[in-house]
Amino acid sequence: MDKNTDFNDMTARKILCIGAGYVGGPTMAVIAHQCPDCRVTVVDVNAERISAWNSETLPVYEPGLDAVVRAARGRNLFFSTDIAGGIRANDIIFVSVNTPTKTFGAGAGMAADLQYWEKTAREILEYAESPKIVIEKSTLPVKTALAMERILNSRGGDVRFDVLSNPEFLAEGTAIRDLENPDRVLIGSRETAAGLAARRVLEDIYARWVPRERILTSNIWSAELSKLVSNAFLAQRISSINAVSALCEKTEANVTEVARAVGMDGRIGPKFLNASIGFGGSCFKKDILNLVYLCRTYGLDDVAAYWEGVVAINEYQKERFVLNMMAAMFNSLAGKRIALYGFAFKADTGDTRESPAIFVAERLLAERAEVVITDPQALPNARIWAQGLTDRGAGSLFETGAGPKIAFVEDPAAAAAGCHALAVMTEWPLYRGLDYERIFRTMIQPAFLFDGRNVLDHERLHAIGFNVYPIGRPPLTHF
Numbered sequence: 001m002d003k004n005t006d007f008n009d010m011t012a013r014k015i016l017c018i019g020a021g022y023v024g025g026p027t028m029a030v031i032a033h034q035c036p037d038c039r040v041t042v043v044d045v046n047a048e049r050i051s052a053w054n055s056e057t058l059p060v061y062e063p064g065l066d067a068v069v070r071a072a073r074g075r076n077l078f079f080s081t082d083i084a085g086g087i088r089a090n091d092i093i094f095v096s097v098n099t100p101t102k103t104f105g106a107g108a109g110m111a112a113d114l115q116y117w118e119k120t121a122r123e124i125l126e127y128a129e130s131p132k133i134v135i136e137k138s139t140l141p142v143k144t145a146l147a148m149e150r151i152l153n154s155r156g157g158d159v160r161f162d163v164l165s166n167p168e169f170l171a172e173g174t175a176i177r178d179l180e181n182p183d184r185v186l187i188g189s190r191e192t193a194a195g196l197a198a199r200r201v202l203e204d205i206y207a208r209w210v211p212r213e214r215i216l217t218s219n220i221w222s223a224e225l226s227k228l229v230s231n232a233f234l235a236q237r238i239s240s241i242n243a244v245s246a247l248c249e250k251t252e253a254n255v256t257e258v259a260r261a262v263g264m265d266g267r268i269g270p271k272f273l274n275a276s277i278g279f280g281g282s283c284f285k286k287d288i289l290n291l292v293y294l295c296r297t298y299g300l301d302d303v304a305a306y307w308e309g310v311v312a313i314n315e316y317q318k319e320r321f322v323l324n325m326m327a328a329m330f331n332s333l334a335g336k337r338i339a340l341y342g343f344a345f346k347a348d349t350g351d352t353r354e355s356p357a358i359f360v361a362e363r364l365l366a367e368r369a370e371v372v373i374t375d376p377q378a379l380p381n382a383r384i385w386a387q388g389l390t391d392r393g394a395g396s397l398f399e400t401g402a403g404p405k406i407a408f409v410e411d412p413a414a415a416a417a418g419c420h421a422l423a424v425m426t427e428w429p430l431y432r433g434l435d436y437e438r439i440f441r442t443m444i445q446p447a448f449l450f451d452g453r454n455v456l457d458h459e460r461l462h463a464i465g466f467n468v469y470p471i472g473r474p475p476l477t478h479f
C-alpha cells in the first residue's frame, strides 16, 4: 500500500472534530475518555462555545458529560478555535457541523442547508498537508460523500483523502449512555482497498469499547441513508400513536392502554409509543423533510408524501393541543395566565430547538394569553427565544396593560401561582413530585391542567380539584 494511504503505521491516533455542538462535544469527549492514547481536538468557529467547553460550565447539558470531560480535558481532549492548525496536525477528521433545513432558495423549508458542511470541506482541502480520513458525522443527504470527495480531490490529488460516513445515533438527554454503550456504530465506506483500509482505522477506534458485533459496516450510501431512515422510523412511531390519541379522545378509549396492548406484540415492541404533544428537537423534522426532498428529487412523489405525513401529524398534534386548551377554557385565552412546565424539547437536556413548547407558547401569545415559563435547564434558551420574538418585531406580545406577557420563573410551584392553567410540555421527572395541593390553592379557579406528556397522576390531580386534560384519554373535570 502506498504510504499516502497507510494509516496503520500510526499507533496513537490524532483525531480532530470540526463542530463543537451537541454531537461533536459529547462524542469526542467519550472517544478521548475511552482511548487515552488518542489525542482528540475539537474546533469550532464559535469562540464563545469553545471557551464554554474549556470552562466549568459546559455549553451542553447532558447527564454524565461533566465527568467525562473533566477526566479527559487537558490530558488528551482539547477544545480550540484553531481550525487550520487542527486540520494540519491531525490525521482523522470528523465533520460534525450543523446541517439545518434550508430557509432560502430551492428546497427552502425542506432540503438540508449544506453551506457549513461545504465550507468545512473547503477548509480541509486548503489546510491539509498530509493524508486524511474525513468522516461525515453530521446527518447529510445520501450521496453527500460524493460531493465531499469531489471537493477534496479538486486540487489534483497531491494529498490523499478517504471519506467515510459514520452517522451519529445518540439521543440528547442520554448522549453519554448512548455513546458509551451504543446499540450499534455504523461505518460506511467506498468498497475499494483504500476505502476499506480507512474503515478499519475507524473500526479499531470504536472497538476499544464497543463490541465488534455492534460495529456495522456498509457501503457509504447505505450509511448516509440509514441515519435519515432511522430518524424517520422513530418519528413515525410517535406520529402513529399521536394520531391514535386523537381517535381515543373521541371514543373514550385510553391511548396508554392501547399502546400497552399494541406494544406487547414482540414484532412491534413498547418503545416510543408514548402519546404526547408531539416530537421536537433539531433532528426529526429536519431529517424527515430532507428525506422527503430526496424522494421528490428522484421522482418518488408517493414515497415523499408517505413520509411527509409523519411531519404533518406532528404539526396537527401540536395545534390540536392548543385548540383543546382553548375549548376547555371557555373558548378564550385572552388575558389568561398559563404556566408552561418545561421548555426543553425533552427531559434531561437544555436544548429547545423545535421544542413543541415554542409552538404552544407562540400560539398562546397569539391568543393574547400570558405565558409563565419554567424549566430546570432550558431557561437560558427560552430567554434567547423570547429575545428573538422581540427582534422579529413581536415586542408588543410582551406588554399588556396588566404587565409582561412572558415571565421566566425557576421554581415550578411559584410559576403556577396566579395562573389559570398549567400545561406540561416536557417530561421532567421533577414535575411528578410537586406539592400539587399547595399549587392548586395558589391558582385561579377553576384551575386547569393540560398534561402534554401524560406523566402526572391524573386521578390524584382531579381529586385535588384540577380539571385535568391528558392526551388520548377522557378528561377528568368537575363540570
Ligand SMILES: NC(=O)c1ccc[n+]([C@@H]2O[C@H](COP(=O)([O-])OP(=O)(O)OC[C@H]3O[C@@H](n4cnc5c(N)ncnc54)[C@H](O)[C@@H]3O)[C@@H](O)[C@H]2O)c1
Binding pocket: 018, 019, 020, 021, 022, 023, 024, 043, 044, 045, 046, 049, 083, 096, 097, 098, 099, 116, 117, 119, 120, 137, 138, 139, 140, 168, 169, 170, 171, 172, 282, 283
Ligand atoms: N443534536 C442531536 O441530537 C444529533 C444527533 C445525531 C446527529 N446530529 C447531527 O449532527 C450534526 C451536528 O448537530 P449538533 O446538534 O451538534 O449541531 P450544533 O449546531 O449544536 O453544532 C454544530 C457546530 O458546528 C459549528 N460550525 C459550523 N460551521 C463550522 C465551520 N465551518 N467550522 C467550524 N465549526 C463550524 C457551529 O458553530 C456549531 O457549534 C447535524 O448534522 C445533526 O443533524 C445531531
